[in-house]
Amino acid sequence: QKEVEQDPGPLSVPEGAIVSLNCTYSNSAFQYFMWYRQYSRKGPELLMYTYSSGNKEDGRFTAQVDKSSKYISLFIRDSQPSDSATYLCAMNPTDKLIFGTGTRLQVFP
Amino acid sequence: DVKVTQSSRYLVKRTGEKVFLECVQDMDHENMFWYRQDPGLGLRLIYFSYDVKMKEKGDIPEGYSVSREKKERFSLILESASTNQTSMYLCASSTPDRDHNEQFFGPGTRLTVL
Numbered sequence: 001q002k003e004v005e006q007d008p009g010p011l012s013v014p015e016g017a018i019v020s021l022n023c024t025y026s027n028s029a030f031q032y033f034m035w036y037r038q039y040s041r042k043g044p045e046l047l048m049y050t051y052s053s054g055n056k057e058d059g060r061f062t063a064q065v066d067k068s069s070k071y072i073s074l075f076i077r078d079s080q081p082s083d084s085a086t087y088l089c090a091m092n093p094t095d096k097l098i099f100g101t102g103t104r105l106q107v108f109p
Numbered sequence: 110d111v112k113v114t115q116s117s118r119y120l121v122k123r124t125g126e127k128v129f130l131e132c133v134q135d136m137d138h139e140n141m142f143w144y145r146q147d148p149g150l151g152l153r154l155i156y157f158s159y160d161v162k163m164k165e166k167g168d169i170p171e172g173y174s175v176s177r178e179k180k181e182r183f184s185l186i187l188e189s190a191s192t193n194q195t196s197m198y199l200c201a202s203s204t205p206d207r208d209h210n211e212q213f214f215g216p217g218t219r220l221t222v223l
Contacts, residue, residue, distance in 0.1 A: 006151075032208065034211070042216055042217070043113070043201075044199075044214050046213075049211070051208075092210045094210075095140050095205055096142075096154065096167075096210075097210060097212055099151050099152040101149065101151030
């Protein structure tokens, strides 16, 4: 079993939709949970991170962590074509990060 | 603004060639990483380095080596390139001063081995 599992998609939604991206993990020692966004032909960039359980909101983006279920989510409200990218979850037991395989999202006008 | 640069965006090499991929970061970060990214497999760690002249194997080090002679520069070496090393290679850096260990990535090098 992989330490971090992520549905690869692709996910295709119309502009304005609410998008839900998810990851599950197996190691209860993880404390920081991150979401990276990767545009085509670019390197990943950190979008948001959360410490332990709870929610964190940044504009149209909300990151949610449920440590009891070992489940994290990223919600995108009012999705825009510019949100089309691959989204990778990541977690860190140490200086190294463990990444999910990424979910490809396409938002069409 | 943190910047991680990689020497080439696209590279085409022949089987058996020795290949050097260079990465430079300008934020004085202690940690540097090399990943390869393949469809369906995500990011896989090849090697990482916590300090100058220090290196540790990641999950898939076979067929690769690294060099870190200066803090800002981390090189990935393919000793004898093979077709199964065709991939996107990403370099990243981070500092242990941040609790969440955010990694900053370069733009990637797409390597094709013929």
